[in-house]
Amino acid sequence: MTDHIPVLIIALPLLTAFILPIVGMINTRLRNILVFLVIAAVNLMLISLVQRVSIGGEVLHYVVGAADPLQVIREGLDFPIRIVLKIDGFSLFMALISGVITFVVFLFSLSYIKEGERKNYYQLLMLLIFVGMLGMEFTNDLFNFFVFLEILSIASAALVAYRTDRKHPPYAGYKYMLVSAIATSFLLMGIALCYAQYGSFNIDYIHGMMKYTLLDKMALVFMLVPLAMKAGAIPMHMWVPDTYSEAPAPISALLKTASMASLYGLFRLSFSLFGNPLEGGGMNYHTLGWIIIVMGVLSMFVGVTMALVQNDVKRLMAYHAVSQTGYMLLGVGVGIAVHAQADGGSAFKLFGRVAMMGGIFHMMNHAFYKGLLFLTSGVMARRFGTRDLNRMVGLAHRDTFTTVAFVIGALAIAGIPPLNGFSSKILLYESVYQFSPLLSIIAIFVSVLTLASFMKVFYSAFMGPERKDMIIDATPVSKGMILGMSILCVLVVGFGLFPDLVVGTIVEPAIESLVTIL
Amino acid sequence: MFTVEKIFTQNTGIIWYPLLLVAIFLLLICILWIWGRYYFRNDYNKNTAQVKPFNSGNLDEINYPIRSGNLYWGFKKALESYFTFIESLHKGDLNDYMVWLFLSIGVVLLLVSGGLL
Numbered sequence: 001m002t003d004h005i006p007v008l009i010i011a012l013p014l015l016t017a018f019i020l021p022i023v024g025m026i027n028t029r030l031r032n033i034l035v036f037l038v039i040a041a042v043n044l045m046l047i048s049l050v051q052r053v054s055i056g057g058e059v060l061h062y063v064v065g066a067a068d069p070l071q072v073i074r075e076g077l078d079f080p081i082r083i084v085l086k087i088d089g090f091s092l093f094m095a096l097i098s099g100v101i102t103f104v105v106f107l108f109s110l111s112y113i114k115e116g117e118r119k120n121y122y123q124l125l126m127l128l129i130f131v132g133m134l135g136m137e138f139t140n141d142l143f144n145f146f147v148f149l150e151i152l153s154i155a156s157a158a159l160v161a162y163r164t165d166r167k168h169p170p171y172a173g174y175k176y177m178l179v180s181a182i183a184t185s186f187l188l189m190g191i192a193l194c195y196a197q198y199g200s201f202n203i204d205y206i207h208g209m210m211k212y213t214l215l216d217k218m219a220l221v222f223m224l225v226p227l228a229m230k231a232g233a234i235p236m237h238m239w240v241p242d243t244y245s246e247a248p249a250p251i252s253a254l255l256k257t258a259s260m261a262s263l264y265g266l267f268r269l270s271f272s273l274f275g276n277p278l279e280g281g282g283m284n285y286h287t288l289g290w291i292i293i294v295m296g297v298l299s300m301f302v303g304v305t306m307a308l309v310q311n312d313v314k315r316l317m318a319y320h321a322v323s324q325t326g327y328m329l330l331g332v333g334v335g336i337a338v339h340a341q342a343d344g345g346s347a348f349k350l351f352g353r354v355a356m357m358g359g360i361f362h363m364m365n366h367a368f369y370k371g372l373l374f375l376t377s378g379v380m381a382r383r384f385g386t387r388d389l390n391r392m393v394g395l396a397h398r399d400t401f402t403t404v405a406f407v408i409g410a411l412a413i414a415g416i417p418p419l420n421g422f423s424s425k426i427l428l429y430e431s432v433y434q435f436s437p438l439l440s441i442i443a444i445f446v447s448v449l450t451l452a453s454f455m456k457v458f459y460s461a462f463m464g465p466e467r468k469d470m471i472i473d474a475t476p477v478s479k480g481m482i483l484g485m486s487i488l489c490v491l492v493v494g495f496g497l498f499p500d501l502v503v504g505t506i507v508e509p510a511i512e513s514l515v516t517i518l
Numbered sequence: 519m520f521t522v523e524k525i526f527t528q529n530t531g532i533i534w535y536p537l538l539l540v541a542i543f544l545l546l547i548c549i550l551w552i553w554g555r556y557y558f559r560n561d562y563n564k565n566t567a568q569v570k571p572f573n574s575g576n577l578d579e580i581n582y583p584i585r586s587g588n589l590y591w592g593f594k595k596a597l598e599s600y601f602t603f604i605e606s607l608h609k610g611d612l613n614d615y616m617v618w619l620f621l622s623i624g625v626v627l628l629l630v631s632g633g634l635l
Contacts, residue, residue: 179612179615186619218627218631221626221630225626229619234617259537284632305601306604306605308593309605310595389587392587393583424606459586460583463583473607497537
């Protein structure tokens with residue numbers, strides 16, 4: 001049974017999604033229990049793999065549909081066929097993030113989304129996003145990566161446009177779908193270029209055969225730039241505030257995690273498909289590293305300055321999502337740039353590896369605190385019936401728990417110790433400083449502006465006198481919503497207090513599986 | 519096994535013990551509380567205007583908070599030209615989104631393939 005865990009992790013939520021509308025028509029309570037059990041089971045299966053994959057360093061392969069799923073290359077063949085799933089430290093790390101956030105979003109949505117609001121479809125689409133993320137993270141096949149990205153994009157577009165009774169969400173969903181379609185078309189073109197040359201979609205096989213021709217470089221760019229767009233990197237970030245702000249609050253948290261699956265794809269293809277930069281032949285990896293660094297720095301700065309002038313709380317948070325993506329790009333960009341230096345990898349060992357560690361650890365931290373902030377924005381928007389900060393005041397008098405959760409999330413995103421945002425940012429500041437002090441200073445300055453921006457939200461929405469006349473919905477925050485936010489609060493504080501435990505257990509194995517030669 | 523403390527010590531000499539930091543923080547809070555009990559002023563009258571913030575003589579409690587849109591006014595005014603430019607790029611036009619994608623693909627392709635460098 002345990003041998004089949006890799007495929008069960010994807011198949012279980014996928015099959016549940018298909019039967020969900022029928023179960024929902026029979027009994028809504030049963031449907032909720034079913035979704036809860038499935039998401040919990042997937043999380044338990046993911047946790048059960050930590051010992052083998054992250055701590056033990058094992059790489060799990062699973063050939064979907066084969067008579068012997070554990071036999072990757074069959075006799076008489078010299079390359080793998082069929083769909084191969086591969087779980088290593090990095091893919092498991094990402095899947096854990098996806099699992100936790102989906103679980104929290106489900107709990108929060110239990111009462112946040114009313115039964116009369118087509119909840120059957122809401123949960124179905126939520127599960128499909130979950131499947132899309134897990135599939136992208138586990139597949140070792142380029143075409144299936146594309147398929148899972150499409151599943152993710154279509155389900156996300158539908159959930160962005162979920163509030164069809166309002167004016168803007170359908171338009172935002174349409175925008176998201178169009179942007180995704182164009183981006184994934186380029187991705188497909190890149191995959192086709194690889195297939196045309198090497199006759200396989202298998203990432204490991206293509207990696208071994210890579211010749212670094214001009215077509216390979218075109219394939220690299222056609223894959224990486226659209227993935228950067230899906231991750232929300234500047235200058236292709238403009239869809240992020242449009243879509244995150246119109247989606248229901250818990251879905252904004254899920255979308256952020258989904259965009260990190262694209263970021264995973266970007267990092268994974270940079271290393272696992274296009275090979276080790278040290279052996280990159282004609283590939284200009286130093287330039288590639290700098291391109292990612294420039295994207296990261298611009299994302300950080302433009303994202304935070306745009307956030308500072310927003311009065312729509314969710315648009316403000318969406319711009320911060322762009323800004324924080326910049327930190328991740330900066331860390332991994334520095335890692336790629338120094339990995340390519342002709343110094344035998346000494347700079348990489350000295351600080352490049354730590355920079356990548358900071359960038360990748362920040363992915364997890366960001367998913368948790370930004371998820372928490374989006375959930376609190378849902379409470380704020382529901383209370384006042386608006387997302388406009390000019391029309392919010394004194395929420396701290398009424399919602400003490402939400403206030404505390406917001407403060408924790410805001411301090412974490414600003415990199416205030418001892419919260420998790422600080423743990424990853426200090427790794428970035430220190431390592432990037434050795435690469436270029438200016439980049440580190442910009443990163444610190446962006447954190448200062450981030451704090452200023454969230455002080456504005458705190459002052460506007462939570463401080464001030466209590467104004468009962470401005471409250472549109474006085475329904476108390478439900479237990480599910482509190483539980484969802486509590487889980488993220490605990491993780492944000494816990495990862496800040498015990499960063500070495502997290503880094504040693506799951507972050508460092510993620511780096512080791514991404515960078516093959518250390 | 520890797521530890522964060524090791525990395526930080528190797529790089530800049532900073533030692534990062536979060537639990538120690540929290541303990542020091544709590545200790546400082548305790549000291550401040552004890553200090554406040556003996557030395558802070560407690561001669562104000564509760565439930566009077568003495569404990570309320572002074573707002574230039576404006577006694578309208580409900581409307582005194584500064585609106586979110588007016589916060590950081592000086593910062594925005596000082597960087598007006600930057601914000602005018604950057605906001606003009608965020609008009610929400612789908613054509614802009616596509617132009618930036620195509621432009622990025624073109625520039626990155628030229629850079630990575632060695633066409634520009």
